Amino acid sequence: xxxxxxxxxxxxxxxxxxxxxxxxxxxxxxxxxxxxxxxxxxxxxxxxxxxxxxxxxxxxxxxxxxxxxxxxxxxxxxxxxxxxxxxxxxxxxxxxxxxxxxxxxxxxxxxxxxxxxxxxxxxxxxxxxxxxxxxxxxxxxxxxxxxxxxxxxxxxxxxxxxxxxxxxxxxxxxxxxxxxxxxxxxxxxxxxxxxxxxxxxxxxxxxxxxxxxxxxxxxxxxxxxxxxxxxxxxxxxxxxxxxxxxxxxxxxxxxxxxxxxxxxxxxxxxxxxxxxxxxxxxxxxxxxxxxxxxxxxxxxxxxxxxxxxxxxxxxxxxxxxxxxxxxxxxxxxxxxxxxxxxxxxxxxxxxxx
Amino acid sequence: xxxxxxxxxxxxxxxxxxxxxxxxxxxxxxxxxxxxxxxxxxxxxxxxxxxxxxxxxxxxxxxxxxxxxxxxxxxxxxxxxxxxxxxxxxxxxxxxxxxxxxxxxxxxxxxxxxxxxxxxxxxxxxxxxxxxxxxxxxxxxxxxxxxxxxxxxxxxxxxxxxxxxxxxxxxxxxxxxxxxxxxxxxxxxxxxxxxxxxxxxxxxxxxxxxxxxxxxxxxxxxxxxxxxxxxxxxxxxxxxxxxxxxxxxxxxxxxxxxxxxxxxxxxxxxxxxxxxxxxxxxxxxxxxxxxxxxxxxxxxxxxxxxxxxxxxxxxxxxxxxxxxxxxxxxxxxxxxxxxxxxxxxxxxxxxxxxxxxxxxxxxxxxxxxxxxxxxxxxxxxxxxxxxxxxxxxxxxxxxxxxxxxxxxxxxxxxxxxxxxxxxxxxxxxxxxxxxxxxxxxxxxxxxxxxxxxxxxxxxxxxxxxxxxxxxxxxxxxxxxxxxxxxxxxxxxxxxxxxxxxxxxxxxxxxxxxxxxxxxxxxxxxxxxxxxxxxxxxxxxxxxxxxxxxxxxxxxxxxxxxxxxxxxxxxxxxxxxxxxxxxx
Numbered sequence: 046x047x048x049x050x051x052x053x054x055x056x057x058x059x060x061x062x063x064x065x066x067x068x069x070x071x072x073x074x075x076x077x078x079x080x081x082x083x084x085x086x087x088x089x090x091x092x093x094x095x096x097x098x099x100x101x102x103x104x105x106x107x108x109x110x111x112x113x114x115x116x117x118x119x120x121x122x123x124x125x126x127x128x129x130x131x132x133x134x135x136x137x138x139x140x141x142x143x144x145x146x147x148x149x150x151x152x153x154x155x156x157x158x159x160x161x162x163x164x165x166x167x168x169x170x171x172x173x174x175x176x177x178x179x180x181x182x183x184x185x186x187x188x189x190x191x192x193x194x195x196x197x198x199x200x201x202x203x204x205x206x207x208x209x210x211x212x213x214x215x216x217x218x219x220x221x222x223x224x225x226x227x228x229x230x231x232x233x234x235x236x237x238x239x240x241x242x243x244x245x246x247x248x249x250x251x252x253x254x255x256x257x258x259x260x261x262x263x264x265x266x267x268x269x270x271x272x273x274x275x276x277x278x279x280x281x282x283x284x285x286x287x288x289x290x291x292x293x294x295x296x297x298x299x300x301x302x303x304x305x306x307x308x309x310x311x312x313x314x315x316x317x318x319x320x321x322x323x324x325x326x327x328x329x330x331x332x333x334x335x336x337x338x339x340x341x342x343x344x345x346x347x348x349x350x351x352x353x354x355x356x357x358x359x360x361x362x363x364x365x366x367x368x369x370x371x372x373x374x375x376x377x378x379x380x381x382x383x384x385x386x387x388x389x390x391x392x393x394x395x396x397x398x
Numbered sequence: 399x400x401x402x403x404x405x406x407x408x409x410x411x412x413x414x415x416x417x418x419x420x421x422x423x424x425x426x427x428x429x430x431x432x433x434x435x436x437x438x439x440x441x442x443x444x445x446x447x448x449x450x451x452x453x454x455x456x457x458x459x460x461x462x463x464x465x466x467x468x469x470x471x472x473x474x475x476x477x478x479x480x481x482x483x484x485x486x487x488x489x490x491x492x493x494x495x496x497x498x499x500x501x502x503x504x505x506x507x508x509x510x511x512x513x514x515x516x517x518x519x520x521x522x523x524x525x526x527x528x529x530x531x532x533x534x535x536x537x538x539x540x541x542x543x544x545x546x547x548x549x550x551x552x553x554x555x556x557x558x559x560x561x562x563x564x565x566x567x568x569x570x571x572x573x574x575x576x577x578x579x580x581x582x583x584x585x586x587x588x589x590x591x592x593x594x595x596x597x598x599x600x601x602x603x604x605x606x607x608x609x610x611x612x613x614x615x616x617x618x619x620x621x622x623x624x625x626x627x628x629x630x631x632x633x634x635x636x637x638x639x640x641x642x643x644x645x646x647x648x649x650x651x652x653x654x655x656x657x658x659x660x661x662x663x664x665x666x667x668x669x670x671x672x673x674x675x676x677x678x679x680x681x682x683x684x685x686x687x688x689x690x691x692x693x694x695x696x697x698x699x700x701x702x703x704x705x706x707x708x709x710x711x712x713x714x715x716x717x718x719x720x721x722x723x724x725x726x727x728x729x730x731x732x733x734x735x736x737x738x739x740x741x742x743x744x745x746x747x748x749x750x751x752x753x754x755x756x757x758x759x760x761x762x763x764x765x766x767x768x769x770x771x772x773x774x775x776x777x778x779x780x781x782x783x784x785x786x787x788x789x790x791x792x793x794x795x796x797x798x799x800x801x802x803x804x805x806x807x808x809x810x811x812x813x814x815x816x817x818x819x820x821x822x823x824x825x826x827x828x829x830x831x832x833x834x835x836x837x838x839x840x841x842x843x844x845x846x847x848x849x850x851x852x853x854x855x856x857x858x859x860x861x862x863x864x865x866x867x868x869x870x871x872x873x874x875x876x877x878x879x880x881x882x883x884x885x886x887x888x889x890x891x892x893x894x895x896x897x898x899x900x901x902x903x904x905x906x907x908x909x910x911x912x913x914x915x916x917x918x919x920x921x922x923x924x925x926x927x928x929x930x931x932x933x934x935x936x937x938x939x940x941x942x943x944x945x946x947x948x949x950x951x952x953x954x955x956x957x958x959x960x961x962x963x964x965x966x967x968x969x970x971x972x973x974x975x976x977x978x979x980x981x
Contacts (some may be wrong), residue, residue, distance in 0.1 A: 095929040103944055107771050124773060125929045128943050134665050138925070141668040142838035142845035146928050233649065235662065236943060265567070265650050272945035278749040279947075281546040292944075300757070301749050393478060397652040 080173045081336055085117050087329035093121040094330035097136055098151040099129025099238050100195035100317060102271055102292050105350040112346045113337050120330050128269050129153045129238025130389075136322070140166070145324035148331035149338075151194055153238030153270075153317045156382030158191040161320065167191060168321040170332055174339035178355050179368075182316050191320035194338040196353040198290040198371070199239050199270060199313040201306035207283040216309040217247060220286060221258045229264035230273035230282035233398070234389045237270040243287045243313045244392060245376045245384035250310065253388075256395050266396060277303055287313060291352035294364050298351065305365075311372035429890055434808045437798055441817040444795075444857040448832030449824065455835045456674035460667075469675035473663075482659040483679065486638045489573055489655060494633040496577035498626060500729050501584035506614065507722040509592035512712045515723050522730035527582035528961050529734065530918035530935065531575075532642030533954040536947060537737025538575045539647065540750055542566035548740060567651040576643055578733040580633040587629035591622035597711045610713055624695050631687050632822075638680065639825030641921035642935070646942055656680065657827050657921060664925065670835050677828045684823045738958075745951035763952035776930070777937040778956065784848060784933060785916035788855035789863075789909045795856070796863035797871075797905065801893070804871045815864070822861035827921040829858055834925050846928025854926055855916045862915065866908030870901040907976040910968040914961055 077085060088094070094113075098106050103126045110122035125135070129152040139146050152158070161167050171189040178193070185193040201220075203213045208228075214220055220229060234241035247255050265282050267273065271292045273285030278301045285293070290305060290312075297303050319338060321331040337343055344354035351362040361367055376384060459466045474480060504523070507513040526534075541549050544562035553563035565571055595618055603613040619626075641657040648655060656676070663673040715722065744750040745763055752758045767774040796818060802808055803815040821829060833854045838845035844853075874897055882892040898905075920935040927936050934957050941950050968976045 097929075103941060103946070103949075104766065107766075107773075110772060111770065122772075123929045125932075127940050130665065131940075131943070134668070137666040137668045138664060138834075138838075139845070141670065142834070142843070143840055144838065144843055144845040144928075146846050235665070266652070267650060267945050268645075268942075269944040272943070275749075275945040275947060279543070279546040279752075281543045299748055393654075398649050398654050398658075 078173075081333065084329055084333040084336060085120070088117065088327070088333040089119045091327040091330045092119065093123060094148040094327050094334050095123040095125060095146055096149045096151065096334065097125045097127075097132040097147045098149075098319075099127060099132040099153055100151045100197070100319075101126075101347060101352055102289070102295075102350070104295075105291070105347055105352055108350060109338075109343060109346055112342065113334060116337065116342060117333060120333065122334070128232075128236035129157070130234075130236050130241070133157050133238075145322070145326050147322050148325040148327045149319055149321055149334050151317070151319040153195065153197060153315045154241055154381055154385055155185075155315070155317055155378045156385050157238075158186070158318050158320055159378050159382045161322075162186065162188070162190045166323050168323050168325065168328065168331075170321055170335060172332070172336040172339040174336050174341075177341065177358065178339055179357055182355065185316070185318045191318035192335060192339065193316055193355065194319040194335075195315065195317040196355055197239060197315040197317065198353060198365075198373075199243060199287045199315065200290055200293075201308055202274065202277060202285040202288045202293045202303055203306065204277045204280060204283045204302055205304050206302045207280060210304065213304070213306055214284060214308075215306065218251070218255075218310075220284070221255070221262065223262070225284060226262045228283045229259075229262055229286050230276045230284070231264045231266060231286040232270040232272050233266050233268050234385065234392050236268035238317070238385075239270045239289065239313070239315050240287055241385035241388060242315050242376060242381055244388040245380055246313055246374050248384070248388060248391075249376060249380065250374075253391055253395075256392065260395055266398060274303070277301075289352075290365055291347075291350060291362065294351035294362055297364065307366065307371060311374040314373035314375045316375060430802065430807050433798055434802060434811075434814075437795065437802070437814060440795055441799075441814065444853060444860065445817050445820055448829065448836045448857070451836035452674045452677065452828065452832040455671050456678055458671055460669065460671055469669075469671045470678075472669075472672045473676035478654065479659055479676070482654040482656055485653055486656040487683070489569070489576070489644075489653075490634040490637040492569075492573040493576040493580060493637040494630045496573060497581040497584045497633045498630055500577060501581040501629075502588055502619070502626065503722060504581075504726050504729065505585045505588035505592055506618070507719075507726065509589045510595075510614075510618065510713050511715050511719060511722065513715065513719045513722045513726070515726065518730065519726045522726065522734055523582045523585050524965070525730075525734035525738075526579055528914060528958070528965060529579060529737070530642075530920075530938075530954070530957065531579040531640060532646055532920060532935070532938065532942070533741065533957070534579050534733070534737050535575050535643040535646045536942070536950055536954065537741045538566045538571070538578075540740045540744055540947060540951075541736055542571065546750075566647060569651065569653060572644065572647045572651060572653060575647060576637050576640060577633075578729075580636055581729070581733070583632050583636070584626070584629040587625040587632075588622055591625035592618065593710075595621050595710075597709055600713070610715070627691055627694060631691060634687065635684060635823060635825060638683075639827050639921055641827055641924060642939060642942075645939070660827060660831065661924075670831065673831055674835065677825075677831060680825050680828055684825075688823065741951045741954055744948050745955045747948055750947050750951070763949045764955075766949060767953055767956065773932060773937060774953065774956075777932050777934045778960065780848070780931060781917050781934040781957075782960065784851050784855060784931075785913045787848075787852045788859065788916045789912040791852065791856045792860050792863040792912050793867065793905055793909045796860060796867040796908070800864060800867040800871045801897075804868065805876060815868070818864040819861045821857050821859075825921075826858050826919065827924075830854055830922040830925045833857075838926075845926070846931060848931050850926050851923055851931055851933070854922045855919060858919065858922050859912045859916055863908050863912050866904060866911070867901075870904035870908075871897070873904075874900050903972050907968065907972040910964060910972070910976065914964060917961060917964075918957070 096110065101109060106124050106126040110124040113122045114120060133152055136147055136150055167190040169189050172192060175183055175192060182193040182196060185191055201214060232240040234244050264286065265276065270287055270289055273282065273288050274292050274296050276282045277285050278296060293303055293305050319335065321335065325331045341356055341358055344356045344359040348354045348359055348362050353361060456469055457465055504519060508516050508519055541547050542564045544550060544565040549564060550562040553559060599617050600613045603617045608616065638656060644655045644658050648658060660673050660676060663669045663676060743754055746760065747758050748760045749758065799814045799818045803811040833850060837850055844850035879892045879896050882896045918935055920939060923933050923936050927933065938950060938953055941953060
C-alpha cells in the first residue's frame, strides 16, 4: 500500500516536473514521516487551523504559520497572535458564547493549561516529534493534555547609548535603586503571560514589597513583555525589565543599540505549552500543528527569529548563552495557576492600571 | 373585519375564488404596512433586543440566570472601579471642552468672517475627522513621548531644559489627543448653525454700539448655543466610549477608564453580567446629559431663521483675520500635519527614535504587512466589505424609516424615528457588549461571524444614516411624488422613479460617511471579532500590544490610504464638503 502510494506520488511528481507544476508541494509530501503524512491527509480535508497564541512575537508567529502552510500545502494557518492573557480571554469568550473557533491554544502562562485540563476542556495528544525535543522539556504533562512549545527566556535589556555596560543593572533587585527612576519599562500581567509569571517569581523571592519599591521608580507600563524593546530602541526609556531574549536579539541584529543582561539571580524561563481544546473544529489539523511545533523545522524557523529552539539538533540563537550555562527561574505550574490572577490584582492596586 | 370574514369563508368556494379573495385582501394591505412591519422587526433586532438583553443580564447570576443584585455590588464594590468611572467622566468633560475651544473659533471664522485660507481649514477638519483616533494617539506618542518624542527633543535642543515640554502619557495628553480628533464634530454642528444666523442680528447689535467682538460674544454665539451644547454632548459620549486611545496612552499614563475596565471584566472568567451592570450608569449619564440639555435650552428662543430672507455678509476682521488663520493653522498642525508626518516617517523607519536618515530607512514594515502577514490583507478586505455592508444596510433602513416618518404614512411613525436615533446616545462599547450578550451564543450563535459585526456597525451608525436620509427626504416636496401618483404610478414606483433619483446624491454621501466611520471603528468590534473576521482596527490594536510602532504606523498608513480613496470618490460624486455638511 505504502509502496503503491510512493510510486504514485513519484509518477505524479515526475509528471509535475515535466510541466513544471507544484513540484515543491509534492516533494514535501513525499519526505514527510508516516505519522505526519497520515495526519496531513486528514488535515487537508479540514483545510485550516486557527491558532490562538501569545508565545512567539507577532512577527515570529506569522513566520511559524507561514512555514507550516508551506510545509503542509492546503492547510492554512490562521494566526491569532495577542498577549497570552488576551488569547486566554478570547478562548474564554468563545467558551462563554459556546462557539468553538480555536484549534491550538498557546500561552506563556502555564497556569492556563492546568486550569483547562482540570475543567476537562483539552484533548489528549502526544506528538511523536516530541521524542526529539530537549529531554528536560519533553514531558510537560504526564497525561499528555498539553505539550511544551515555547522556551522563553526573559531578562533585562538596556540601551547601550544611554546606559553603559558598567552602569547597567546586574540583578533584578538593582532595578530598585533610585537612579533608575523614570528609566525603566515593563509589560503588564493583565496582558502578558510572561510578566504575570515573572511577578509570581519575584513575589516568591522578595515578597510583594518588591513591586511597591519598583513603583517608586515609576516604570513605564505597556502591555506585552516585548513593549519595552521598542521603547529602548527609541530611547524613550533606557532599561527594559523582563524583556524576551528573542525579540531583543532580533532587534540587536537589525542594528538597534541594545544589550541583553543575564540577572545574577537567574533568568526567568517560561517553559510554556500548547494544547488542543476538546471542541477544536479542526482536530486533525490541530494535531498536525502540534507535531509541527515539536519538529526540527519549527525550531529552525524560530531560531531564525532568535527564539530558543526546543530541540538539541538545532543550535541556540546567535548571541545568546547556551542554556546549560544559565540559571533558570521558573515557578511551578500550580504557583502559576494560582499566583498569576493574584499578582494581576495586586499589580493593579499598586500601579493603578 | 368583513374582509377577514370573507377570507375565512373562502376555502369552500374553490381555488379561483380564493385567489381573488387573497388578492383582494393583499390589495387592501398597502405595501407600506408590510415595510413598516419589517422595519419594526429590524429595529427591534438591532437596537432594542441587545439593550434589553444587556439590562436583563445585569441582574442575572452567571450559569443559573437567577435574579441577583450582586453584579452591581461587584461592579461598584471596589474603589478602583469607581475611579475608572470618575476618570471617564472627567476625561469626557475635558475633551469636550477642549474640542469646543478648538472648534468654535474655526467655525465662526469660516462661516462669518473674511479669514483667508478657508479651503485649508476645511481640509484640516476633514483630515482630523478621517484619521482614526488611535492612529492619532500613536502619532502623538511619537511626537510627545517625554524622552524621545520629537517635540520634546526639539524643546530640549532649543531651551537646554532637562524636562519634557509636553508628556503625552498624562491626563492632559490623553484628553488633548482625544479632542484633536473630536473637534470636527463641534465644527460641523456650530458652523451649520452659524450659517443660518443672518447679519441683521449682528447689525442690530452694531447699531446699538457693540463692536465685532461684543456682537459675536453676545449675539451670534448665544444664538448657536444649542448646537454647541449638542456637539459638546456628542463629543462627551464619543470620548467615554473610546477604547483604543485609553488603552494605548492611558495604560502607560496609569489612567484606568470605563472602557478599559469593561475590558477587564471580560478577562477569565468572562463576567458579562458584571460588565452589563457596570455599563448601566453610562446609559444613565447619557440620559442625564440630555435632560440637562433640555433644561438649559428650555424657555429660551433660538430662532435665527425667519420668513424674511436675511442678508448674510462676511465680517471684515482687518489684521485679526490673520490671528484667526493662525489659530486654524495651529489646530491643523496639531491634529493632522504633525501626527501624519511622524507616522509616515515611522512607517519607513527601522527604529522611530533614530530620526530621518538613510541607514534608518526601510521598507520592511510594509513588506511584512503586505507579503508576510497573512491576516493583514484579510483584515483590509474584511474592513472594506463589513463597512460597505453596514453602510448599505444602515442607509436602506434609515431611508425607509425617514420616508415613513416624514410622509406620516403610519400612526406612531415617530417611534420608528426615535429607535433609529437611539444608538446615537449609546456608547459603542456598551452596544457591542449588548450584541455579545444577545447574539453571540446559540440559538443564533453569531459570535465570530461577519454578520454580528455588520449588524453591530449598522446599529451603531444608523443615526448618522437616519439624520442624513431624513434631511434628504424633507428636502423633497411630496408634490412631485403626488404628481406621479396622480398619473397612475404606485407608491413604490413613485419612490423609485421620482424621489430616489432626487435624493441619490445625499444618500451616497450618507453611505460614504457611514462607510468611513465604520472602517475605523474599534470599540464596537473588539468584543465581537473572531479569528477570520478581524478588521483593520482590531488588528491594529492587536499589533499595538507589543508597542511595535513602526509596523503600526505602516498599517495605519494603509488604512488612511483606503479611507482617502473613498473620501476622494465621495468628493468627486457628491461634492467637496460631503463629509462635513450637516443636513
